[in-house]
Amino acid sequence: MHAHGGERVRARSLGVVVGALPTGPLNAITDVPGVLVGHTTVDDGADLRTGVTAIVPPGLDGGGLPAAVHTGNGYGKLVGSTQVDELGVLESPVVLTATLSVFRAADAVLTYLMGRRPDGVSFNPLVGETNDGFLSDIRRRPITERHVLDALEGATGGLPAEGCVGAGTGTTALGFKAGIGTSSRRVAAGGTEVTVGALAQANFGGVLTVRGVPVPVEEVVPGSRRPEPPGNSCMIVVATDAPLDARRLGRLARRAVFAMGRVGASYAQGSGDYAIAFSTAPPGGPAVPDAALDPLFAAVMDAVEEALLNSLFMATTTTGFAGRTAHAVPYDRRSQVTPFGRPCR
Known part of the structure; x- marks a missing residue:
């Protein structure tokens, strides 16, 4: 059960x-005009803790958007990524789910x-994943077409x-228990003010680091043990209304993966770490x-760092498959300076 x-x-x-x-006003990827987000959650209160998240950009029906994928470590299953690499174009919403x-x-x-x-003869869905098998019975492959369509149509x-x-x-x-997190930044670039938004599906190893301060789970949750496997992958989606071509978006996507290091990522060999960046600017x-x-x-580095922190701070302690438990990050909501009992830089 969730605690x-x-x-x-x-x-x-x-x-x-x-x-x-x-x-931006919402501090979310949806601050980029026209970008929508939808979720479908599959939670049976026991062995299934999984779901679908859809990021739906505007303008896809007009021939796609400039886009790039950066592979920090390719231990993952990012369906459709090679065509984005080849053409620099995003043709579909970005959908995230569980590995299997x-x-x-x-x-x-x-x-x-x-x-x-209805007249199309070729399509390139872009679908990424992380492995939620610590808390969910991943071999049951519970995600159906209806789950995905609900996330897309409800975005x-x-x-x-x-x-x-x-x-x-x-x-x-x-x-710790993590999940979905998002953030955004406003910045002047190329003579105009633009928005950069990030959304992350966090599922990777390392030691949580909050503004330079390590927060090891075994020190702040008495009696806890680090989940095994200790997370394995991160999907990051970066949206912007800045006018950028695919090559420049690739440079942004690389910085998104770099930002994982700020929160203490271990970048393990079995971690599939990917960033997808797209621009909604008029062609x-x-x-x-x-x-x-x-x-x-x-803007990308800061938005991704904060999105990752939000993914942890907003998550709740969860017991799932085989009775395994992942603990939420503990914090004192009354403290605005040292929420973990330690000074932040």
């Missing part, structure tokens, strides 16, 4: 502020795309749900020049 332990809050509500750049359900999810996205483009603007929801229902990271305009990308790099 909720009271209301969970985002990083900023604990006084954990990442960087000096301002956030990724192939059924990709077929469901194909159903979605065929329904929107909305507004602040997405975070923590134990959708594709983050059964994930763990850095020794035909000049791209932000390389010499002006530094503010966007900073």
Whole structure:
């Protein structure tokens, strides 16, 4: 069962502020105009803790969006990534789920795309995954076409749900229960103000580090043991309305994977760490020049770091498959300075 332990809050509500750049109004990937997020959660209260998260950009029906994928470590199943690499174009929503359900999810996205483009003869679903097998019976492959279509068709603007929801229902990271997290930044680039948003499905190993302060699970949760396997993969989606081509978006995607190191990622050999970046800017305009990308790099690094922290801070203690438990990060909501009993930098 879930042990909720009271209301969970985002990083900023604990006084954990990442960087000096301002956030968008919602501090979420949906601050990028037109970007929608939908979740389907599969939770039977026992052995199934899994789901689907869909990130739906605007403009896909007009021939796709400039996009890039960066593979930090390729121990994963990111369906459709090679065509994005080859053409620099995103043709579908980005769907996230569990490892052994990724192939059924990709077929469901194909159903979605065929329904929107009845004359199409080729489609490239982009579907990623992390392994939630510590808390969910992954071999049952419970994700159905209806689950995926519900996430896609129910995607909305507004602040997405975070923590134990959708594709983050059964994930763990850095020794704790994790899930879905999101954040955004506003920044001047190429002579105009733009938004950079990030959404992460966190499920990787290492020691949680909050603004430079290590928070080992075995020290802050008495009697706990680090989940085995200690998380294995991270999917990061970066959206921006900055005018960028695929090559420059690849540079942003690399920084997204770099940002995992800020929160203590171990980058283990068995961790599939991927970032997908796309631009919603109208086609035909000049791209932000390389010499002006530094503010966007900073925005990506900060937004991803905060998204990852939100994925942990919003998650609740969960007991799932085979009675295994992943503990939520403990914090004192009353403290705005030292929520973990230790000073943050």
